[in-house]
Amino acid sequence: MNRNASLDKLKSEEFDICIIGAGASGAGCALDAVLRGYKVAIIDKKDFASETSSRSTKLIHGGVRYLEQAFKKLDFAQLKQVRHGLEERHTVLKNAPHLARPLALMTPVGSWIEGLYFKIGLQIYDTFATNDSLPKSKWLSKKEVLDKIPTLNKKKLHSGVLYYDGQLDDARYCLALVQSASEAGAVAANYLDVTGFTKNDSGKLVGVQVRDTQLGPEFIIKSKLVINCTGPFSDKVRLLANPALPERLRPSKGVHVVLPFETLNSEYAMLIPKTSDGRVVFAIPFEGAMMIGTTDTESDSIDSEATLNESEKQYLVDTLNPFLANQIDISKLKAGFGGLRPLLSADPSKSTKSLVRDHEVEVDSSSGLVSLLGGKWTTYRLMAKDTIDEADAILSKRNECLTANHMLAGGENFDPLLSEQLVSKYALPVDVARHLVRKYGSRATLVADFTSSDSTLKERLSTSYPYIKAEVIYTVRNEMVVAPRDFLARRVRLEITDWNETLKCLPVVANLMARELGWDESETKRQIDDYSLQLKQFIADAGA
Known part of the structure; x- marks a missing residue:
């Protein structure tokens, strides 16, 4: 990918589809669209995956928490989200074997009743994972748990339930999607900030006005269709295209703290099933460190970068401490990061942690802008398919989605040895x-x-x-x-x-x-x- 060559093409050529936002959803849309034969441009205000898509918990999962909420509240939208996530999990793992792999997660429990509860729940989780190669969940004895995670508090531990999900390097996975789209013919460029749109006599978008934040000049990218994939920033783009539109998003901030690997001293991750605010928290080995996350708080501002603060750090450490034999030395904090979830809500009275991580493809009848709203990493491919299916309908085409079996950049002829x-x-x-x-x-x-x-x-x-x-x-x-x-x-x-x-x-x-x-x-x-x-x-x- 050469930025100068991309800029020359963006300035001089006309595209079928211009995608704004090169995170997981935008990159997924670019790959899907170009494989269907469209001439595609994809741009981002910053770097690829620079916002939400590089700040996830690095899990490829259906969502254990959504499954629990589905049964407790008889919320079948949550159940649908679990099913979609688990259907896509094996595809995400398969299409980039160098960037995604199985991850074993332990749920420590304090009594046999608690163990039975989680074992039944995770068995149900297993049944949703059809056509899947990951091992099934197991209820382990106290000794078996301590053999795998020796740093746990023996006094409070009764047993543990082991299950499997996937782990990915989110930023590089997103980059692999952009690379794959680029190599299939898409034109990609980072650091292009959208400043406006050009419209035809009918008020439909026909161009995206951008400013090159590295080199300075503004120019227009001509395109028959514009797709908005900017995650938590989607409302800004929607209102730039049509100021009469209502806001749709409720951004939620989630943060992670990063501690030395020795905190858990295990290649096994841990699911903490009970927290003071009703969420689940994960402790996960990643890149030679141990990551704890995540929080869920309403975000007041999307204009400044979401970062870890002192109270959030303390909350996450306090959540993990009761499960450990030795309390965390907070002075050994290595790093931390925050991100914004693009949650969809029609009900402002609902808390963000009760909102479903589902997605919606919106078409503005006035401007013609297509917006992919909501969603999560695991279902990026399904989200992209739904969006490009909509693009097919708008452009009067009928194309097959080919992404399910498309090996991503770096995955071709991959040899683990x-x-x-x-x-x-x-x-x-x-x-x-x-x-x-x-x-x-x-x-x-x-x-x-x-x-x-x-x-x-x-x-x-x-x-x-x-x-x-x-x-x-x-x-x-x-x-x-x-x-x-x-x-x-x-x-x-x-x-x-x-x-x-x-x-x-x-x-x-x-x-x-x-x-x-x-x-x-x-x-x-x-x-x-x-x-x-x-x-x-x-x-x-x-x-x-």
Whole structure:
């Protein structure tokens, strides 16, 4: 993906469909549309997956909480959401085997009655997972639970119920969708801010006016149809197209804290089934750390980035502490992150945590804008299918959806043993080779190739992590990395797992990028200073 080449095409060509928003839903729509034969443009105000789609709990799941609510409240909309999630779970795992994998989750219980309750519930969850290869749930003894998660509080533990869902690297999965769409013919570009629309004599949208936030100029992308996939920001785009539309979204903020891996000291994740506000909370191993999340609070503002604050940090730590033998040392907080859920609601009296994570495709009869509203990561493909089915109807086409079996970028000819070949051929350390395969899949060799001509590119960005200099060069040239945060937060996940190490290796990353992008000394310093200031503010907000 080359940004300058994309900009030239966006300025000079006309498209069948222009998609605004390159998170999971927008990227899913772009891939679906281009595979159906449409000429597609996809743009984002910031980087790909820079908002909600990179700030999830990293789970591919039907939603255990939705299942419980469905039976407790006889809410069959929740049941439909579980079924859709579990139907899509195996597809998400199958189509990007390097970025998504099964995850074992333990639910610790304090009595046999509680154990029976969760075992029955998770057996029902299993029955919804048809055509699925994941193991079924099991009720384990206290000893079996402690063998798997040795840090749990023995005194309060009776037994545990083990079940399986999937885990993904959300930002890179979204990038793989954009890459796959681009390689199938779509034109993708990041850092294009929508400032308005052009309309024909009938008032229908025929162009998207954008400003290049990197280079400055405004231009118009001509398109027969415009699809709004901006998640929690959807109302802004809807009202820009038609100010008479009512607002539809109730954004909800969710945050995660990231602690050392030793907090659980296990490759097993944990589901905490009871919290003070009626949610479930997960403790999940991710990228060599342990992540706890998430919260659910009404969001007052969508204009500033959702970040972790001190009270949210304390809530999540207090939720996990009763289950642990040793209390968490909060001074060991490594990082944290927040995001906004795009929840749909027609009833302002409902709390956000009671809202269903379902989606809706809205067509504005006045402007012709199509908006994909609501939804969640696991069902991104189904959401995209529904949206492009609607596009078919509008454009008087009838095309088959081909995404169910479309292997994503890096998944083609994927060999789990590729890391051994990288160690042998390029003399890379084992942990570096494994990391490259888990991030780039079958394309890991392309990253490693850079080290053949320049051995300094084998050097680690941080002594504590397997990320190497070659990745910076590769991602700038092939994955449209424009700013240091694109690389450190989303191409590798260092920002969300270790703030201090991110600050330490930021100058190295920025200087490597400067060589590729032609930054002078003052621009390189500005890039370092801007991102450094942002990270330090995150640390201050969290009271870390």
